[in-house]
Amino acid sequence: MEYFTFDFNTVQFLFLHPETASIVAPFNVLISPRFQRVTEGDRVEFRCTADGTPIPDLRWTRGRNNQLSLEAIIEDGVFIIPEVSRTDEDEYFCEAFNAGxxxxxxxxxxxxxxxRPVVTVNPPILEVEEGQLASFYCSVTATPPQTTWTSRVVPSAQTQLWTEAD
Incomplete structure (x- = not known):
């Protein structure tokens, strides 16, 4: 099998056989938006496009460890993280490749x-018989942390509230 390559001002002709030739054009890869600054919990999308002949295949990779988030979705060149976390901050690469x-x-x-505060109440629901003790633990992560308890139950003389500071 003979193989020749000629470059005529950005267009390459690949000859696999002297009687047949296929054209391979170089390509540009674009990511939109170019950079993003988001708040954790937000949805993020990057769109990758590439032109070329033949049409290039696209692949997304991550900078540090090359592993994308488990929650990441890749569809038609669009890289999506539905709910971004601080650990998703990194550089990402869109790679386009074809015969050229x-x-x-x-x-x-x-x-x-x-x-935004993150509130955890354990247990989230508790059913007890009248007169029995019902205990809930509330944890709040926020800046600054403030906790206010409210209840649809009318407090009685037996209602007690404990608050612990870190």
């Missing part, structure tokens, strides 16, 4: 801490 070679473009995702 490979090209890569980089983007960076910046993730800012959320000011």
């Amino acid at each position: 070679g490979m090209s890569t473009t980089r983007t960076i995702l910046y993730v800012e801490a959320s000011n």
Whole structure:
């Protein structure tokens, strides 16, 4: 099998057989938006497009460890993280490749801490008989943390509330 390559101003002709030729054009890879700064919990999308002949295949990779988030969705060149976390902050690469070679473009995702409080109540639901003790533990992660208890139950002389400070 004979193989010849000629470059005529950005268009390559690949001859696999002297009587047949296929055209392979170089390509550009674009990511939109170029960079993103989001708050944790937000949805993030990056769209990768590439032109070329033949149409290039696309692949997303991550900078540090090359592993994308388990929650990540990749569909038609669009990279989606439905609910971004601080650990998703990194550089990401869209790689395009075809018979003419490979090209890569980089983007960076910046993730800012959320000011939204995270409240955990354990147990979330508790049923007890009248007169029995009902205990709930509430944990709040926020800046600054403030906890206010409310109840649809009318407090009685037996209602007690304990608050612990860290």
